[in-house]
């Protein structure tokens with residue numbers, strides 16, 4: 268088990284976890300994402316930045332096929348997870364979403380107990396053999412999400428009784444409970460206050476390296492703080508991608524510079 | 533008020549003069565409009581409250597006496613020569629033997645003993661008609677229960693006839709000319725004489741709540757109709773609820789949004805507005821005509837009402853399902869839940885209070901329906917309380933309709949009393965719906 272994980276880690280430093288090749292997304296006649304080529308790595312946090320409506324969320328939702336349920340949304344091009352096209356007819360969406368977890372903009376815990384929130388994923392995928400191992404999964408997931416100390420005495424309380432920041436960390440715990448390989452985060456801090464944001468950012472930092480993390484954010488500082496790689500979008504097109512330090516200190520493109528210095532957005 | 537200037541700089545920038553006469557006039561007009569609307573609204577609410585109170589008060593005032601019934605106490609000689617000897621008889625055999633006895637004879641004897649001056653066949657018959665035709669059965673039950681009375685004379689309380697009952701309750705005007713009323717002066721004289729001895733009593737009439745229909749107003753009960761309504765609604769609930777909820781789940785969560793589902797949707801909404809008697813015709817044609825089910829039975833009635841409530845349940849269930857925030861669906865889907873799991877683990881449980889509320893309201897509407905049930909023969913005169921969904925039965929609103937249509941004066945109060953029973957059930961069901969809604973009300 269450990270060997271395999273190590274092996275994977277070694278590979279992933281060279282081989283991308285997710286590869287996008289000429290990805291186009293249409294909503295009916297709206298061309299929301301226009302020809303994206305991008306590699307995402309297991310040991311890196313990738314930040315997607317760009318003005319509102321430039322297609323960041325759309326692209327993110329392609330990575331675990333959450334766009335499937337939107338009528339007249341069409342995805343063209345190739346998205347490869349470990350070299351396999353996730354839009355292939357043979358791919359099972361249910362399994363894909365277990366491997367590619369998602370955290371949403373607004374914290375959306377189930378109106379169930381904290382325990383059941385975290386245990387839901389393992390339960391439906393049959394990951395835990397018995398109650399004890401389910402308990403272990405719940406505990407370690409909450410631990411990883413930095414929430415265990417705060418909630419260990421009230422696992423039966425409702426998830427929606429937590430504060431906004433705790434709810435978002437609960438959602439992260441819920442996502443990592445099914446041991447995903449990729450975690451997608453769509454503006455995970457935009458509904459949180461600065462202190463809760465700091466905690467979630469620290470958590471992302473903690474988790475980086477173990478999962479391929481893709482985070483959409485509106486905050487330049489956040490992208491600079493948490494990510495190793497940054498991708499800048501504008502009007503559905505990828506303008507520039509590169510190491511976060513390079514993007515923020517020496518952007519190659521005029522539009523990137525204008526955006527990160529706040530001249531438009 | 534007039535020298536209040538909220539945006540002092542505004543006058544310079546945009547040329548708006550908040551103190552100009554036009555502005556003041558406009559403000560004044562707006563305030564008047566506001567006050568007028570408040571007044572009209574208040575008037576409308578008061579008027580409807582008044583009508584409601586009037587209606588309920590009227591029914592309660594008329595119906596309250598329907599729960600009471602007049603009885604007359606007479607001294608019956610339990611003649612050992614006529615009645616069987618209980619000492620050497622089994623319980624059942626004794627009861628059977630008592631049932632053979634002409635109780636009317638004992639009653640006539642008791643009454644002629646009290647009024648020895650009454651002779652002749654016609655007057656004696658009149659005399660016995662002071663009591664209800666149900667008095668015989670009452671007397672029989674008394675003997676079966678108390679065999680030790682045989683051989684003694686005992687004062688027993690027996691139901692008065694409906695005409696006497698109405699006079700005692702003051703519902704019949706006895707001051708009109710003798711030819712224009714049912715009771716003669718002689719009969720009223722007997723009544724007065726009995727009243728002066730304190731033999732006439734008004735008691736709580738439990739029979740009204742425990743027995744079925746009858747031709748005699750003093751013997752009727754709503755229980756047959758309540759049981760019929762209960763069985764009918766049971767059939768309605770067991771068919772309309774699952775079908776309606778599954779249809780709503782399918783339409784909201786699974787159905788593709790296309791022309792076909794649009795048409796289905798429009799038709800469901802239209803069905804909710806179809807007059808209920810049309811559903812009765814449908815039930816008549818399909819359940820009785822095509823499928824040959826038993827007439828007048830709760831099974832057919834329930835299925836017909838299920839057709840009627842189905843659109844209500846589907847519409848309310850759909851709106852309850854649609855009100856579940858999409859973020860919950862996203863959360864479950866994002867974890868890899870299949871569409872079925874999203875629907876049944878998350879959406880339906882959260883929508884359940886709304887679905888239940890809609891169902892109860894649909895059931896309450898079904899409980900109040902009479903027209904479609906008339907079409908399928910649930911309007912028959914049925915004395916026995918139905919025990920299964922295939923027994924002939926009637927329902928509360930139809931029972932009310934039948935009684936309201938009966939000529940006897942005493943049926944007026946029975947009609948109102950039955951309406952009170954119906955309203956009790958309706959208010960209970962609506963109360964339950966409100967309670968459910970408040971208990972499970974959620975803020976996301």
Ligand SMILES: Nc1ncnc2c1ncn2[C@@H]1O[C@H](COP(=O)(O)OP(=O)(O)O)[C@@H](O)[C@H]1O
Nearest residue numbers: 294297299318319320321322323324325326337
């Ligand atoms: N469900 C949808 N149906 C149709 N158009 C959509 C939908 N979602 C997003 N869009 C359009 O796609 C474009 C990209 O949107 P989005 O991915 O949400 O942008 P971002 O997350 O970068 O703000 C926008 O023009 C938006 O109007």
Ligand SMILES: [Mg+2]
Nearest residue numbers: 323324325453
């Ligand atoms: Mg977005």
